[in-house]
Amino acid sequence: MANNNFRLIHNCSHSGARVAELATPHGIVPTPVFLPVGSQATVKTLTPEELRDIDVPIVLANTYHLYLRPGIALIEKMGGLHKFMAWDRAILTDSGGYQIFSLAPLRRVSDEGVTFRSHIDGSEHFITPELIIQFQESLGADIIMVLDECPAYGVSLEKVQEATDRTRRWAERCQKVQKRSDQALYAIVQGGVFPQLRQQSAGYLTSLGFAGYAIGGLSIGEPKEVTWAMVEETVTLLPEDKPRYLMGVGSPEDLLEGIARGVDMFDSALPTRVARNGALFTWHGRCNIRNTVFSQMEEPIVLGCDCYTCRTFSAAYLHHLFSREELLGYRLATIHNLNFINSLMRKARDAIRDGTFSSFKDSFLSNYKATDEQVRLSQKQKWLKSRRQANN
Amino acid sequence: MANNNFRLIHNCSHSGARVAELATPHGIVPTPVFLPVGSQATVKTLTPEELRDIDVPIVLANTYHLYLRPGIALIEKMGGLHKFMAWDRAILTDSGGYQIFSLAPLRRVSDEGVTFRSHIDGSEHFITPELIIQFQESLGADIIMVLDECPAYGVSLEKVQEATDRTRRWAERCQKVQKRSDQALYAIVQGGVFPQLRQQSAGYLTSLGFAGYAIGGLSIGEPKEVTWAMVEETVTLLPEDKPRYLMGVGSPEDLLEGIARGVDMFDSALPTRVARNGALFTWHGRCNIRNTVFSQMEEPIVLGCDCYTCRTFSAAYLHHLFSREELLGYRLATIHNLNFINSLMRKARDAIRDGTFSSFKDSFLSNYKATDEQVRLSQKQKWLKSRRQANN
Numbered sequence: 001m002a003n004n005n006f007r008l009i010h011n012c013s014h015s016g017a018r019v020a021e022l023a024t025p026h027g028i029v030p031t032p033v034f035l036p037v038g039s040q041a042t043v044k045t046l047t048p049e050e051l052r053d054i055d056v057p058i059v060l061a062n063t064y065h066l067y068l069r070p071g072i073a074l075i076e077k078m079g080g081l082h083k084f085m086a087w088d089r090a091i092l093t094d095s096g097g098y099q100i101f102s103l104a105p106l107r108r109v110s111d112e113g114v115t116f117r118s119h120i121d122g123s124e125h126f127i128t129p130e131l132i133i134q135f136q137e138s139l140g141a142d143i144i145m146v147l148d149e150c151p152a153y154g155v156s157l158e159k160v161q162e163a164t165d166r167t168r169r170w171a172e173r174c175q176k177v178q179k180r181s182d183q184a185l186y187a188i189v190q191g192g193v194f195p196q197l198r199q200q201s202a203g204y205l206t207s208l209g210f211a212g213y214a215i216g217g218l219s220i221g222e223p224k225e226v227t228w229a230m231v232e233e234t235v236t237l238l239p240e241d242k243p244r245y246l247m248g249v250g251s252p253e254d255l256l257e258g259i260a261r262g263v264d265m266f267d268s269a270l271p272t273r274v275a276r277n278g279a280l281f282t283w284h285g286r287c288n289i290r291n292t293v294f295s296q297m298e299e300p301i302v303l304g305c306d307c308y309t310c311r312t313f314s315a316a317y318l319h320h321l322f323s324r325e326e327l328l329g330y331r332l333a334t335i336h337n338l339n340f341i342n343s344l345m346r347k348a349r350d351a352i353r354d355g356t357f358s359s360f361k362d363s364f365l366s367n368y369k370a371t372d373e374q375v376r377l378s379q380k381q382k383w384l385k386s387r388r389q390a391n392n
Numbered sequence: 393m394a395n396n397n398f399r400l401i402h403n404c405s406h407s408g409a410r411v412a413e414l415a416t417p418h419g420i421v422p423t424p425v426f427l428p429v430g431s432q433a434t435v436k437t438l439t440p441e442e443l444r445d446i447d448v449p450i451v452l453a454n455t456y457h458l459y460l461r462p463g464i465a466l467i468e469k470m471g472g473l474h475k476f477m478a479w480d481r482a483i484l485t486d487s488g489g490y491q492i493f494s495l496a497p498l499r500r501v502s503d504e505g506v507t508f509r510s511h512i513d514g515s516e517h518f519i520t521p522e523l524i525i526q527f528q529e530s531l532g533a534d535i536i537m538v539l540d541e542c543p544a545y546g547v548s549l550e551k552v553q554e555a556t557d558r559t560r561r562w563a564e565r566c567q568k569v570q571k572r573s574d575q576a577l578y579a580i581v582q583g584g585v586f587p588q589l590r591q592q593s594a595g596y597l598t599s600l601g602f603a604g605y606a607i608g609g610l611s612i613g614e615p616k617e618v619t620w621a622m623v624e625e626t627v628t629l630l631p632e633d634k635p636r637y638l639m640g641v642g643s644p645e646d647l648l649e650g651i652a653r654g655v656d657m658f659d660s661a662l663p664t665r666v667a668r669n670g671a672l673f674t675w676h677g678r679c680n681i682r683n684t685v686f687s688q689m690e691e692p693i694v695l696g697c698d699c700y701t702c703r704t705f706s707a708a709y710l711h712h713l714f715s716r717e718e719l720l721g722y723r724l725a726t727i728h729n730l731n732f733i734n735s736l737m738r739k740a741r742d743a744i745r746d747g748t749f750s751s752f753k754d755s756f757l758s759n760y761k762a763t764d765e766q767v768r769l770s771q772k773q774k775w776l777k778s779r780r781q782a783n784n
Contacts, residue, residue: 086704
C-alpha cells in the first residue's frame, strides 16, 4: 500500500460511518481514529511505550508550540520530531493556525501572513503559509496541515467570510510550496457557522485536491446542534475517497456522533486534560475520582477494563493519589482515558464492519450520561479564557 | 533462608564496608541498599513496574503520612500496603516519629505518647508506641520501625537526653506489643550530636535485641563531619550480625561514606526530590537539566547509562520537557536518578566483594563534584522549613 494511501474498507448502510485504513510512513492507521494531543512533543504525563501499550497508532503535535519552544531548527537538528520524542508511529502536526488565533495576543493578519506575539515571552513573530509548510517539512510528521485563519465563535459573517477566503488562498500557497512527497498535506475547511461559507470553502479546497480534508473552526464554544449541522453541511461536499478530519472533538459521545456523520479522524486535548482533573471515563459517563464514594472502592474504576490502571490499581488507590495530588495519579488517569477512547474507537470500527454501528451507538449513548450542555459550554469558555493566559 | 534473616557475605578488609543479604517475605534484598522514599504509598511519579525495571528491591513508606491519609484501616481493608500500592517486593515502613517531630505543629510529648496536629487539616491526634506497632502490623510491611522522638538539630544536651531516654522506653514498649513474627522490628538509636548519649542509646537498645538497628536523628541540618563522627560512634556499638540502617541519607557521596563505615541500609527523598527540580546525577556531579547547555545536546544526560531515560531520550528533549514544565520530565528525571543510585550501590557491592571498595570509593569521589557544603546546608534548611508548611 502506497504511503498516505486511504483505503475504504466498509461503509455503514444506516449512517455515514465508514471504516478505512490510512497508510503512513510510520504504520497503518485504522480509521475512525482518535489522535491524542501532544502539543509540546509529549502526550502529557505519558511515555511513548505507554502510548504503544494502549495501541495508539498516531498522535498530534503542534507546530505553533514547537516553533516557540524548543524551535523548529533544534528538532530538525535532533533528527526530526519522531526521533526527538522517541515515537516511531505516525504523527500529524497541526499548522498552528488555531493556536495563533486563540492563544497568541496582539496578532495582525494580512494576506501575506500573520504577526503575533508569543504567549510565553511576548516576543514578536511573523509567519506565512510558506513558512508553516517549511516548518512542518523540517519536523517531518506523516500528516501536515495548511495554515488557516480560525475566527472565534460569534464573529460576524463579514469577518468569517474574510477569514475563509484568506484560508482558501493560504491553502493554495501551502500546496504550491510543498516539497516532500512522503508527507500528506490536508486542507482545512473553514466558514464558521455559516452554511454558505462552509460550502464555498469545501468546494474550493476540494477542487485543488488535497490528501485529506479537515473541518476546522468548530467545537470552539458553539452549541452542539450547530456543530453537527456544520459537520453535515461540510462532509457532503468532501470526496468519498479522502480522509475527513474533525478538529478539536474528543468526548466519547461526540466521537460517535462524528463517526455517524462520516468523519474518519478526530483530535482533542479533552480526554487527557479532564484525566488530570480527575474525570475518568466509564460506560455510564465521566466520574470524578476525587469524589469520596471512591475512597473505599476495592474494584478498579471500570470493572473489566483492560487498561494498565484498572488491571493494577483499585479506585481507592487512585482516589488516594488524587487527594494527595500525587503525580502518578495524573498518569494513571490519562492512561485510563486514552485507553477508553481507543477502545471505543475500536468497538465502533468493529460495529461498522459488522453492520451494527447504529445499534452500538444508540446503546452506548443510552448508557452514557454526557456532560450537561450548559455545564459543558461554561467549562469550555473558562478553559478558552485560561489558556489564553497560561500555556495549553 | 528464614525470613528477615541477615546473612553476611563479605567484609571489606580496608574499611567497615560489608556485603550481605537480607531475606524478607517479599524477596531477598542485597545490601548495602538504598530505599527510595514513597511516603504516600507511591514513589513520586513512578509505577511499580518502573521501580522493578530499575531493579529496586525495597521501598520505604511512611506510617505518619498513611495514618493521616488514606488511613490505616482503609489500607488494611484493601488487603494491606503491598496490595494497595501494587508492589510485590519488600517494604519498610518508618514509624512516623521523625515526621511527627518535624512536620506536625503543636505537638505535646509525654511518656505515654505524643499528641500532634495533622499538617494537612489541623485535626488533633494522640499516638503511642503501642499504636504505632499496631498500625504497622495492619499495613503489613516487611520491616517496621519503633516510634522514636527525634529532637531538632541544635537542641540542648538536656533535651536530647530526655528524648533519647524516652526513645529507649518507647522501643521496649514497641518490642513488647509486637505480634506478627513475619515482620522485622528495627530499633532507632538517637542521641543527637552527643557521643555519650549515642553510646547509652545503642547500648540499651542492643541489649534488648532487635532484628535491626537504625541510626536516627542525623542528616537533619548538622555539618557533615558531625554526621560521620556520630555514625562511627554508633556503628561500633551495634552487633555485626544485624543490619544497620542510616536514616535520611541519600546523596551519592554520602552513601559511599556511610557504606565505608559499615552501614547496610539507607533511605532519603533526595534523589527523587532533586530529580523533580531538574538535578540529575552524573559521574561528575549533579547537573541542572534546565541549564541552556543541554538545550542542543543530542546525547543522553549520561552517555552509556542503562536507564530508560538515557536509552530513549536526548538531553535536549529532557531540557525541553523541564523548560515547558511537562510532567513527563519529572518522571524521566526520577527514573534516571534512582537508576543512578541503584547502579552505584551495585557497583559498591561488587567492589566490596572484589576487595576493591576503597579504590572504587576514592575514584568515584575524585570525579564526583559534591554539592558545596554551605549550599547544601542552606538548601536543607530551606527544605525543612518549606515542608513544615506544605506536605513532603
